[in-house]
Amino acid sequence: MNSREKGDKFIIPALIMLSCVTIYPVLYVFYLSLQRRLLIFDISRFVGFENYLFLFRDDRFWNALKNTAYFTVASVSLELFLGLSIAVLLNRPFRLRGLTRAVILVPWAIPTVVSARMWEWVYNTDFGILNFIIGSKINWLGSPFWAIHAAIFMDVWKTTPFVAILLMAGLQVIPHELYQAAKVDGAGSWTTFKRITLPLLKPVILVVLLFRTLDAFRVFDAVYVLTGGGPANTTETLSIYAYKVLFQTLQFGYGSTLSVVVFLCIGSISIFYIKLLSRGIK
Amino acid sequence: MTKRISFYLLLIIAILYCLCPLLWQFITSLKPDYELTRIPPILPEKPTVAHYISIFKGYPFSRIILNSTIVAASTTIFSLIVGSLCAFGLTKLKVRYKAIILGFVLSVSMFPPIATVSPLYIIIRSLGLRDTWWALIITYTTFSLPLSIWILTNFFKEIPDEIYLAARIDGCSPFQAFQKIILPLSGPGIFTTAILVFIFSWNEFLFALTFTSTPNSRTIPVAIALFQGIHEIPWGDIAAASVTVTVPLVILVFVFQRRIIEGLTAGAIKS
Numbered sequence: 001m002n003s004r005e006k007g008d009k010f011i012i013p014a015l016i017m018l019s020c021v022t023i024y025p026v027l028y029v030f031y032l033s034l035q036r037r038l039l040i041f042d043i044s045r046f047v048g049f050e051n052y053l054f055l056f057r058d059d060r061f062w063n064a065l066k067n068t069a070y071f072t073v074a075s076v077s078l079e080l081f082l083g084l085s086i087a088v089l090l091n092r093p094f095r096l097r098g099l100t101r102a103v104i105l106v107p108w109a110i111p112t113v114v115s116a117r118m119w120e121w122v123y124n125t126d127f128g129i130l131n132f133i134i135g136s137k138i139n140w141l142g143s144p145f146w147a148i149h150a151a152i153f154m155d156v157w158k159t160t161p162f163v164a165i166l167l168m169a170g171l172q173v174i175p176h177e178l179y180q181a182a183k184v185d186g187a188g189s190w191t192t193f194k195r196i197t198l199p200l201l202k203p204v205i206l207v208v209l210l211f212r213t214l215d216a217f218r219v220f221d222a223v224y225v226l227t228g229g230g231p232a233n234t235t236e237t238l239s240i241y242a243y244k245v246l247f248q249t250l251q252f253g254y255g256s257t258l259s260v261v262v263f264l265c266i267g268s269i270s271i272f273y274i275k276l277l278s279r280g281i282k
Numbered sequence: 283m284t285k286r287i288s289f290y291l292l293l294i295i296a297i298l299y300c301l302c303p304l305l306w307q308f309i310t311s312l313k314p315d316y317e318l319t320r321i322p323p324i325l326p327e328k329p330t331v332a333h334y335i336s337i338f339k340g341y342p343f344s345r346i347i348l349n350s351t352i353v354a355a356s357t358t359i360f361s362l363i364v365g366s367l368c369a370f371g372l373t374k375l376k377v378r379y380k381a382i383i384l385g386f387v388l389s390v391s392m393f394p395p396i397a398t399v400s401p402l403y404i405i406i407r408s409l410g411l412r413d414t415w416w417a418l419i420i421t422y423t424t425f426s427l428p429l430s431i432w433i434l435t436n437f438f439k440e441i442p443d444e445i446y447l448a449a450r451i452d453g454c455s456p457f458q459a460f461q462k463i464i465l466p467l468s469g470p471g472i473f474t475t476a477i478l479v480f481i482f483s484w485n486e487f488l489f490a491l492t493f494t495s496t497p498n499s500r501t502i503p504v505a506i507a508l509f510q511g512i513h514e515i516p517w518g519d520i521a522a523a524s525v526t527v528t529v530p531l532v533i534l535v536f537v538f539q540r541r542i543i544e545g546l547t548a549g550a551i552k553s
Contacts, residue, residue: 005375005376006375006376007370007372007374007375007376007377007456008371009371010367010371010375010456010460011367011371011372011377011383013364013368014364014365014367014368014387014427015368015383017420017423017424017427018390018427018428020424021398021424021425022390022424022425024401025397025398025401025402025405026398028401028404028405029398029401032400032401089292089296094289098539099536100293100297101539101543102535102536102539103297103300104297105535105542105543106300106301106304106532107300107303109532109535109542110304110485110531111485111487111502111506111527111528111531112503113487113502113503113506113507114503114506114524115303116507117506117507117509117520118303118304118307118521118524119303121306121517121520122303122306126319127319127320129306132322157299161300162546165543166546166547169543214392214394217394218394218395220395220396220487220488221487221488221507225487225507238396239394239396239488242396243399243488246400247403247492252400252404255400256400256401259394259396259397259398259400260397262394262396262397263393266393266394266397267392270389270392
């Protein structure tokens, strides 16, 4: 190893870009969050932690936090369940397996915005195919109860492929002999799944949960395009609320405070999962 | 036998579940306006390509496709250059704090975009880059770097050190060895990275929505999100636009599914 020359100059461009476009903005956003800053009036004044204190009185923030948490828990658990089912289903040799895997990947590859507008049309009250199929007249995106569930369902459709693909890769690493041994011992397929597949798949499941929880928690485009946060803010997630405060009411100070909150939540979620993962490895 | 039938039945349900909304969008795009509001809403009686013509005529859609193509292609190239240099340094050369650097790169991939969008907006505005391709290219390149570095590091690790050292003994500089030996040997890895970075930049919405303001630099997702008619939502045009921009992605997926799956799992499982 000592005979090697230094590689610093090869990694410096990447480090400079990452520092300028991610690290510096994160420090800057924290600084902004301590200000009262209104872009249109050119007001910017240091106010300390006033914005953070305002969070406690801001019902809309708590509402957004609640929506985000509900969206995250519901969609991630559904995705895990469906993704696992698809992974187990496809984890056997059959003809056209490659083609099937490609088909399963399609929802993942479609731009989120496109899938949101696609589902908006499917959910249309009067002319949507969904109401036609189930023979109802439900206003999916206009009713406070249904709108959030419509958004969750769309997210599940869009991201289940990602979950399924990762879990499939995890399944393929499990040695075949284990299943044969279980068969010899007379274990049924459910017992085999519970005693062999699940425990051995646990690390992969945790990684998938980490990725999906982070993505669901910072969800923006899917819900923003589908419902715009409405009706009556029932689908407004933290990212959507932050975006509206930043770019619609142009309050850069308070909007940045909301962004910092999202950042801190994401940070805690990552640390939580990484702790779980490293404990599993030991 | 029943087991076999139920297996294929489940398989068909899964496939339909994945494809149906897209098929429905395709059918919608072929319907003339008056058929869109017809009940029952099944197949078009008089299929038409009018919506496909109208998005290119009544709307600067070709310019928007050009924006997206340039932004996504440039991002892919820059991300590959910067990312492969970094991955090469990390795998074949002596770098201090290697583990910390890799950990730092990975943690950046977890940053929520909303946390950086307000300061980046201020920076981009003060640099006069608002509503330009560069605003998006720089941002996307950086945000795709963790993925590029991670996948390429995994690929470069597979290349035996002896090959690199042999090139050095033959008189190559580290950069020449990288350019002439390492890069040509890691074609599949570079390709995989390129596809994933391209799809990411083609689909990104939040930064594109914030940094662009006119069709001069607006990308496809923003244009589709902002699609509006004069009186009512032009469902047929939206469907046609959706289908147009999704077709290249579907082709990518069908041709390169093995590579994509490899990239996704390398990006996730090995950590």
